[in-house]
Amino acid sequence: MSNSDAGTPSGSPAEAVDVPQQLAAYGSWLGEHLETRAADREISVDFRPKSTVENDRPALWNSSISDFESVTTVSADSARSVTGATVSRTQGSGEGSPMTDADDVIIQLDRVFKIFGPQPRGRALTLAKSGMRKNEVQKATDHVVGMSDVSFDVKRGETFVIMGLSGSGKSTAIRTVNKLHDITDGHVYVDGVDVQALEGQALQQFRREKMGMVFQHFALFPHRSVIDNTGYGLKVQGVEREQRNAQSLEALRLVGLDAFAHSSPRQLSGGMQQRVGLARALAADPDILLMDEAFSALDPLIRRQMQDEMLAIQDQLHKTILFITHDLNEALRIGDRVCIMKDGAVVQIGTPEEILTQPATGYVAEFVQDVDQGRVIDVRTIMKEPVIVDASMTVQGALEKMDGALAAFVVDSEGRPTGLVALDDANTALAAGSNDLGSVVRNDFDTASPRATFNEVYAEAGRGLGIAVVDESGVLVGSTHVRDMMEEMGRVERLIDGFEREVFM
Numbered sequence: 001m002s003n004s005d006a007g008t009p010s011g012s013p014a015e016a017v018d019v020p021q022q023l024a025a026y027g028s029w030l031g032e033h034l035e036t037r038a039a040d041r042e043i044s045v046d047f048r049p050k051s052t053v054e055n056d057r058p059a060l061w062n063s064s065i066s067d068f069e070s071v072t073t074v075s076a077d078s079a080r081s082v083t084g085a086t087v088s089r090t091q092g093s094g095e096g097s098p099m100t101d102a103d104d105v106i107i108q109l110d111r112v113f114k115i116f117g118p119q120p121r122g123r124a125l126t127l128a129k130s131g132m133r134k135n136e137v138q139k140a141t142d143h144v145v146g147m148s149d150v151s152f153d154v155k156r157g158e159t160f161v162i163m164g165l166s167g168s169g170k171s172t173a174i175r176t177v178n179k180l181h182d183i184t185d186g187h188v189y190v191d192g193v194d195v196q197a198l199e200g201q202a203l204q205q206f207r208r209e210k211m212g213m214v215f216q217h218f219a220l221f222p223h224r225s226v227i228d229n230t231g232y233g234l235k236v237q238g239v240e241r242e243q244r245n246a247q248s249l250e251a252l253r254l255v256g257l258d259a260f261a262h263s264s265p266r267q268l269s270g271g272m273q274q275r276v277g278l279a280r281a282l283a284a285d286p287d288i289l290l291m292d293e294a295f296s297a298l299d300p301l302i303r304r305q306m307q308d309e310m311l312a313i314q315d316q317l318h319k320t321i322l323f324i325t326h327d328l329n330e331a332l333r334i335g336d337r338v339c340i341m342k343d344g345a346v347v348q349i350g351t352p353e354e355i356l357t358q359p360a361t362g363y364v365a366e367f368v369q370d371v372d373q374g375r376v377i378d379v380r381t382i383m384k385e386p387v388i389v390d391a392s393m394t395v396q397g398a399l400e401k402m403d404g405a406l407a408a409f410v411v412d413s414e415g416r417p418t419g420l421v422a423l424d425d426a427n428t429a430l431a432a433g434s435n436d437l438g439s440v441v442r443n444d445f446d447t448a449s450p451r452a453t454f455n456e457v458y459a460e461a462g463r464g465l466g467i468a469v470v471d472e473s474g475v476l477v478g479s480t481h482v483r484d485m486m487e488e489m490g491r492v493e494r495l496i497d498g499f500e501r502e503v504f505m
Ligand SMILES: Nc1ncnc2c1ncn2[C@@H]1O[C@H](COP(=O)(O)OP(=O)(O)OP(=O)(O)O)[C@@H](O)[C@H]1O
Pocket: 005, 006, 026, 027, 028, 058, 061, 062, 116, 117, 144, 145, 146, 164, 165, 166, 167, 168, 169, 170, 171, 172, 173, 326
């Protein structure tokens, strides 16, 4: 029996395959790439590490394609024997899947542990399960805790982002979803399927049909055109050329590269190549996209552009996206929910706003302190119940009804705001002896959607008047004011400062 990742290859590697056994055993990156290629009988590439990284395991784990020189082309079968991809295990029953009642959870990790080392299920697992931290487990057992008690649910159509520093276990987590890693303990379910129980053909088919993957260093085949690169996965699935090209072209259109369909990858910039990667993942129209640092190698401007494009594509397609990044700004920008990991464990899961305004620990607070809160916090969080007044009221009457609120609104019969009474205006009028509310009602007020972020309403807020918060049909649903915004920002600042003291003192 063998694992597809850290396990010893099944049987001895075929002589023709010049991959050091050590490399096959420890290079999960290599395993993944060999396995992908092994699916295609024509093309199987044997990667040999450049000598500097050969005996350096951490370097291997973190290697990219440029760290390897391609030496020989081997048959799919020998590549499989190196990665252990042909080892068949009895099909699991998939019992106990909690997702059979078709709720909207599509990916579920349930108390997953992943231990790297020769005896993953030994003492290291026991210690990790007892709550011992990654460093200590490593000291005590010389095993690496890749994931410790990780649980999360990803909902259908959601963009779920895993964020954490290097080594926190992000890639390990995403790789359990398509079983590029076997897990040591726990369960992984995708659409009701117990992923761990899948083997051989069933696993390959599951990967191809259910999910598309995009990685940081996305390797395109240099001698194939952009459209052929895009349709590569479809070809492996046996889709006919005509159909393949139609689907590939559609995917290229989505990423804005249809004009380059017949170009060579060499003619594309890094950002464009990464887009081909996205198109390739989209071409087979999978339910799930797995994206591991997909934009991290791009320079900031292009990266933002890619994020925007992905958001736009997501608006159209509603895929389930599991996205990995070490950049909190990126996480907050694109995630519906964000999961923060540290040392293999989950620290907090929440909406960008929850992460930012209710950081669960000093660790999260440290991350969020540099984030522009105004970009994430929206008006909905702080809006107040609107005070509604009638233009026929007296100023005195309106002030009583407002009870200190900074603004009140006059609305039409549909509930749409037509006028604003500012507290200051009303007080000034009363002091000047005027009790006519009609004379203080303004119609030069601003409106905002509850979903607008602070940044989007700064200009309006800056006028110092109340803002009418209205729904899509223009009906008044709340009221806000620059002072409410400042108060909320102040609250978050103080919270983060509090954590900082906890962390540094
Ligand atoms: N194949 C492997 N064998 C042994 N240890 C591994 C292997 N893959 C990962 N690890 C270890 O597991 C831990 C988590 O690694 P992982 O690659 O998941 O981190 P990451 O959060 O993706 O980091 P990065 O941001 O650098 O990509 C690290 O300590 C790493 O050294």
